[in-house]
Amino acid sequence: MKYVLIIHEVQDYTAWKIIFDNASTIRKEAGEISYQVLKYENEANKIVHFSSWSSLENAKKFFESPELIQIRKEAGVESPEFIYLEQLETGIL
Structure with missing residues (x-):
C-alpha cells in the first residue's frame, strides 16, 4: 500500500474542510x-x-498539479509538508 502524510496549517479549519470535501471527486479520480x-x-x-x-x-502528480496548488491557496493552506510512504508492515494488537 502507498500512503501520503501531509502536515499543514490552515487559516480556518471550517473553510478548509468545505474545500477539502468538495475536492473528494478529483482526489478519488x-x-x-x-x-x-x-x-x-x-x-x-x-x-x-x-x-x-x-x-x-499518482499522488505526486496530483499534489504537484497547478490545479491543486490553486485549491490549496483558496483553502488557506500554509506551508504544506508532503511525506510519501510505502508500507512495510501492518498489524493489530
Missing part, C-alpha cells in the same frame, strides 16, 4: 483510496491529512 484527517492536540488549525493511494506517482 487521481487515485486516493482512503483518508484520515487529524489535528494536533492543542492546535486546531494544524492539520494532518493521511491517505492511501493507488500509487505514489
Whole structure:
C-alpha cells in the first residue's frame, strides 16, 4: 500500500474542510483510496491529512498539479509538508 502524510496549517479549519470535501471527486479520480484527517492536540488549525493511494506517482502528480496548488491557496493552506510512504508492515494488537 502507498500512503501520503501531509502536515499543514490552515487559516480556518471550517473553510478548509468545505474545500477539502468538495475536492473528494478529483482526489478519488487521481487515485486516493482512503483518508484520515487529524489535528494536533492543542492546535486546531494544524492539520494532518493521511491517505492511501493507488500509487505514489499518482499522488505526486496530483499534489504537484497547478490545479491543486490553486485549491490549496483558496483553502488557506500554509506551508504544506508532503511525506510519501510505502508500507512495510501492518498489524493489530
